[in-house]
Amino acid sequence: MKPNIVIVMTDQQRHDLRKAAGYPLDTMPFLDSFAEKGVDFSQAYTPNPTCMPARVSMFTGRYCQSHCVRTNHNAADAVYTEDLLDILKQQGYTTALCGKNHSHHKVEEFDFHEVNGHLGVEDRQHLSQSEQELDDFLKTLKFIDSQEPSPGDATDQLPYRNVSSALKFVDEVKETGK
Numbered sequence: 001m002k003p004n005i006v007i008v009m010t011d012q013q014r015h016d017l018r019k020a021a022g023y024p025l026d027t028m029p030f031l032d033s034f035a036e037k038g039v040d041f042s043q044a045y046t047p048n049p050t051c052m053p054a055r056v057s058m059f060t061g062r063y064c065q066s067h068c069v070r071t072n073h074n075a076a077d078a079v080y081t082e083d084l085l086d087i088l089k090q091q092g093y094t095t096a097l098c099g100k101n102h103s104h105h106k107v108e109e110f111d112f113h114e115v116n117g118h119l120g121v122e123d124r125q126h127l128s129q130s131e132q133e134l135d136d137f138l139k140t141l142k143f144i145d146s147q148e149p150s151p152g153d154a155t156d157q158l159p160y161r162n163v164s165s166a167l168k169f170v171d172e173v174k175e176t177g178k
Helices: 029-037 051-060 084-090 129-141 158-176
Strands: 096-099 112-115
Touching (some): 096 158, 112 158
Parallel strands (some): 096 112
């Protein structure tokens, strides 16, 4: 039986804000439990401090100068033969993207995808009124943090939606036996 593989890529998170990394508050117990039971790359560092080039490096195993994606705006320039997604699919894995893509892959390349970007989602028809209000609020910020609280509650926030998508994917895989 093949092992399950879960890759959690957070965005804009300091490495030391977890209790397991020495932070005094227990801010991310679930992530700490993942690290305890799996692999925690505590000595890793990013090949690029920008989202897309770093994610393309993770998928391709190449530095930015080799895969040619150096900004968040040139995914089409990615140079590679095969990457992690290709290999996982060849090995029969069912793949999912839950959250922000910001890679060289199109969401349709994943077997399951529910995508949220920095500004929420584009397809708003399945959102609740309070989720739509949060997405509208995010658009007003113009990528600047706010001193005002965001509308809605924790269940409207993008991390909650991303985790809910991942759990939905896991449930679907369990039901179908893939």
